[in-house]
Amino acid sequence: MSIWEYANPVKFMRSSGAVLPWVVAGAAACTVGGLIWGFLTPPDYKQGASVKIMFLHVPAAMMAINCWFMMLVASLIWIIRRHHVSALAAKAAAPIGAVMTLIALVTGAAWGQPTWGTWWEWDPRLTSFLVLFLFYLGYIALWEAVENPDSAADLTGVLCLVGSVFAVLSRYAVNFWNQGLHQGASLSVASGERMSAIYRYPLYLCMAGFFLMFLALLLIRTRTEIRIRRTAALQAREAR
Amino acid sequence: MIALLMRDLRLATRAGGGFGLGLAFFLIVCTLVPFGVGPQAEMLSRIAPGILWIGALLACLLSLDRLFALDFEDGSLDLLATAPLPLEGGVAVKAAAHWIATGLPLVVAAPLFGMLLHLPSQAVPYLLISLLIGTPALSMLGAFGAAITVGLRRGGLLLSLLVLPLYVPTLLFGAEAVRRGAAGMDAITPLVFQAAITLLTLALIPFAAAAALRINLR
Numbered sequence: 001m002s003i004w005e006y007a008n009p010v011k012f013m014r015s016s017g018a019v020l021p022w023v024v025a026g027a028a029a030c031t032v033g034g035l036i037w038g039f040l041t042p043p044d045y046k047q048g049a050s051v052k053i054m055f056l057h058v059p060a061a062m063m064a065i066n067c068w069f070m071m072l073v074a075s076l077i078w079i080i081r082r083h084h085v086s087a088l089a090a091k092a093a094a095p096i097g098a099v100m101t102l103i104a105l106v107t108g109a110a111w112g113q114p115t116w117g118t119w120w121e122w123d124p125r126l127t128s129f130l131v132l133f134l135f136y137l138g139y140i141a142l143w144e145a146v147e148n149p150d151s152a153a154d155l156t157g158v159l160c161l162v163g164s165v166f167a168v169l170s171r172y173a174v175n176f177w178n179q180g181l182h183q184g185a186s187l188s189v190a191s192g193e194r195m196s197a198i199y200r201y202p203l204y205l206c207m208a209g210f211f212l213m214f215l216a217l218l219l220i221r222t223r224t225e226i227r228i229r230r231t232a233a234l235q236a237r238e239a240r
Numbered sequence: 241m242i243a244l245l246m247r248d249l250r251l252a253t254r255a256g257g258g259f260g261l262g263l264a265f266f267l268i269v270c271t272l273v274p275f276g277v278g279p280q281a282e283m284l285s286r287i288a289p290g291i292l293w294i295g296a297l298l299a300c301l302l303s304l305d306r307l308f309a310l311d312f313e314d315g316s317l318d319l320l321a322t323a324p325l326p327l328e329g330g331v332a333v334k335a336a337a338h339w340i341a342t343g344l345p346l347v348v349a350a351p352l353f354g355m356l357l358h359l360p361s362q363a364v365p366y367l368l369i370s371l372l373i374g375t376p377a378l379s380m381l382g383a384f385g386a387a388i389t390v391g392l393r394r395g396g397l398l399l400s401l402l403v404l405p406l407y408v409p410t411l412l413f414g415a416e417a418v419r420r421g422a423a424g425m426d427a428i429t430p431l432v433f434q435a436a437i438t439l440l441t442l443a444l445i446p447f448a449a450a451a452a453l454r455i456n457l458r
Contacts, residue, residue, distance in 0.1 A: 134401075141402075142398065154451075158388070158451050162448050169437065176413075176416070177412050
């Protein structure tokens, strides 16, 4: 029993279909519960009610980065072991990641307006998220542009590898360029920095909810991609 | 490798090869900016480093889609792929030819265009050095983008979408070096970072670009 068994599309469809309702239910419960809990927290003494944007902003930003990381791993698996499910999962993940990045940017702008007095600031974190968004757009556009599915998977895989290097480079290069308004990490395991428990626990719940939501969307989208692939294969067989 | 380099250079300088087109584009960008932002000298001299770098970058981008496309169409790319020279080497040479044909003229002409934009004279050496260090990275990354989009119809727009985000670190450090030079500050640190990025692209991008070309030639 190895993890590579799930690279078999049939096996993947069966097992993902079995867990999907649970993941969807968990995602809905955690996200809705976490957001309601977050909404009921008392206003912050300095930021007022605007602190509640955090419960959308932080999980979305977290998933935006982790989604790219997942695409990187999936692309590597495709390039090294040539499992089609992996390539399709990377393809399915990209729009989710792009939307997460967009949510993080938009909620960040809405949060920045009352607290910093500006919608946008060329701050390192904000800027690198914008660059990340551009990388997502390029990746999605390349998938759309290449007709042969295997070539598309290969090319986007290579692009993802190179893009990862340059996304990280850009992230640290912008630090050098401008000092930011954005605060540093407020939740850090290593340095033991913590915000108040009233905010922390709903935030954890929202993070779990967003993670499960990402997982659910990813599974649904990957299953759709596999079905599209099957339909295409059937049509090709009919046409012959 | 030398033969390939000379061939590419000859093709670039021949009529219709687009040699000097990048330079003209660079000049147009530098001419249009004062119309856009107003002719005040102190403002122009403040934004000149950024404009010069962005102009160089766009001029570089302009000629990228020709890098592999013509060879792909007439089949010489297939010959290159089956030649005894590894495709990685071929890619590096073609990127080098692209740099000599577009990057190097930009470097040489940049101080002149800097004068148009009232770039402070103490910044000119930094502009020269940063462009000299940075433009090879632009050509290399551009070769990667061109290799990915070579088989596509309407690849040009996609090419810019893919390549421009990759240019972020180079542009950032390059313009920062010139800005610091203009302000009389120490500009060594951004230049060193920029050199590091260029060396990284020189070392890694030929492999990525050659892999992309092999996929497209399949």
